[in-house]
Amino acid sequence: MERIGRRGFLRSTAAAAGLAVSGVRPSRPLAQAGKPYASVRLKVSQVSHAYGDALVARLPAFEQGTGIKVEIDQMSFPVLNQREDLELASGSGAYDVMQMIFIRSGRWITAGWAEPLNPFIDDAKLTDKGALDVGDFVAGAMAPFKRGDTIYALPWLSDSTVVGFRTDLFEKAGYAKFPETFEALREAAAKIHSRETAGFVTQDNLHWIFPNWLLSYGGGFFANPPSDLTPTFDTPEALRAAELFTTMLSKYSPPGGIKLDASVAQAIMQQGKAACYLDGMGNTQHIIDTKKTTLADRMAFTQTPRGPKGHFPQLAVHGYLINKASKNKNAAWEFIKWATGKDQMLWSALNKGHLACTRSSVLANAEVRQKFTWRGSDLASLHLSVMKRAGEGYMAYRTVPQFPPVGDRVIIAMTSIASGQASVADGMKSLQKDAEGILEKAGVKINRRS
Incomplete structure (x- = not known):
């Protein structure tokens, strides 16, 4: 593969064909048989970001496979910070999936506003554990969203x-x-x-x-x-x-x-x-x-x-949580699996310039490392090393x-x-x-x- 130039370093224009040689197994929706979520509409809140743009770009395939209709509400970080805190405190359930904000995670988890994800992960009817591969998330990126063995969000963004x-x-x-x-x-x-x-x-x-x-x-x-x-x-x-x-x-x-x-x-x-x-x-x-x-x-x-x-x-980390007040928790989990899956994160790195990945397999991917190497500086490896270091606590x-x-x-x-x-x-x-x-x-x- 030809080395990507300076502009491509910042925002990829590479074709999705790169996924074909990556060896990544897509995190497929288990619920697509019969489309039990055909009447479900999910509302998602997150900061305006290239990763959100990547989700929107590939959302039609997810909706086609699951029957779920998704509205992703992207907003500036100051607005998100205030709106999510007020929304969770009110318990209205207006948003089903929400961005877990790193510095707010202690308050939100302690207050019981984030649904524990372990029951969804451990349910074989809802999750193919091999495809999800929770162990692929770098420890430093997972740490803020865990209390003991309980997981409250899956990370999609980490900034080092x-x-x-x-x-x-x-x-x-x-x-x-x-x-x-x-x-x-x-x-x-x-x-x-x-x-x-x-x-x-x-x-x-x-x-x-x-x-x-x-x-x-x-x-x-x-x-x-x-x-x-x-x-x-x-x-x-x-x-x-x-x-x-x-x-x-x-x-x-x-x-x-x-x-x-x-x-x-x-x-x-x-x-x-x-x-x-x-x-x-x-x-x-x-x-x-x-x-x-x-x-x-x-x-x-x-x-x-x-x-x-x-x-x-x-290290600052952001993830996706299921709002405790959501009435569509299983469908919300279906979205989170897809949104944080290996396939989606790799595509976002190669096509949307999303280097702030949270999965080891994506940061170790040869195409990603080549794309994000600049004058001898391997930023993917540098970022991975920081996340591992931060995982020490x-x-x-x-x-x-x-x-x-x-x-x-x-x-x-x-x-x-x-x-x-x-x-x-x-x-x-x-x-x-x-x-x-x-x-x-x-x-x-x-x-x-x-």
Whole structure:
């Protein structure tokens, strides 16, 4: 197969013939005999995304095979976040299948709003376990949606933090390869940074970016999530991580670098105004869009740096759940099997540019790896390694029910420190106090430190 060009790297135009040589067995609908779901109409909610577009493109075949009529309601993430939370809390059952939002999963599972999937998986009349192959989902992608052995959603999207960087700028500064530690990255950024080119850029969702430093220096959001949710933002390790991270924002980022939307951060890289960009792979891959940059041939990708305690790339995962209030649960399960199946995910990767896959078999597929290799950077393998690493459990802090408000407070603290409104010590002390208040207000027993 001929290597796919730069534009194809971002959004495939390859024919579906690639599936014929992939060896993937489609997750076929078991319920198609007699079409027992012929009168069923399902409503699905999810974020506007290439994967949703891929589902819509192949939906006619699913509807023909099952008799189910499906309406997929795609919306912006802020709207989805609010609408799904309100919908689940109301118990109206307006949506049958819903996107399980990573940072909301703790609240939704604890509240009993997501139907356990094990009874559907274990029912031979509903599921061909060999075709579904739950074990093919990477552990790091499944972890947020499991409580013990109980599964509450199947993952379709995972976004891992990586770095996109200008090889020529780092080579000019004396670095044959990208710095392997955050300390070395700071030193490199100091050498490269100028009025014309920033040493570093990232986006403004700082509770997603800061943990790459925080965990690598031995810090954390909580003492031992989910069993001990005592906030730990005032430890020496957390203060050191905050100092290094906010220095990257204040000294080596572009003007306004504390509050840059992801699309703006991408544009800065595309225009040659920054040397490296740390963010989720779903964002970083766009820096080589040749419709927007002439510098793609000077860019490459690699894993995030490590700290004294190791390498802790971040992982965000989204899945499909069955709404507890749905009146069409079996049909909803039929849809989820199909939507997260090997066949659908592979087709989405090859034809819609969906690299943020959650299945090992898709990321190991030769065509996928060839498609998503750029100047020696094998992004499929890089993404798979992050998911496996995250499967070790360090992302548990992000799925506790109280994470969203604490995460919002982290953004405020990092912004305050980086802008010079507060010292590292004062900013983290204030963050610690506020986080403790959030947990105590929620009725969580903690060991107050402030």
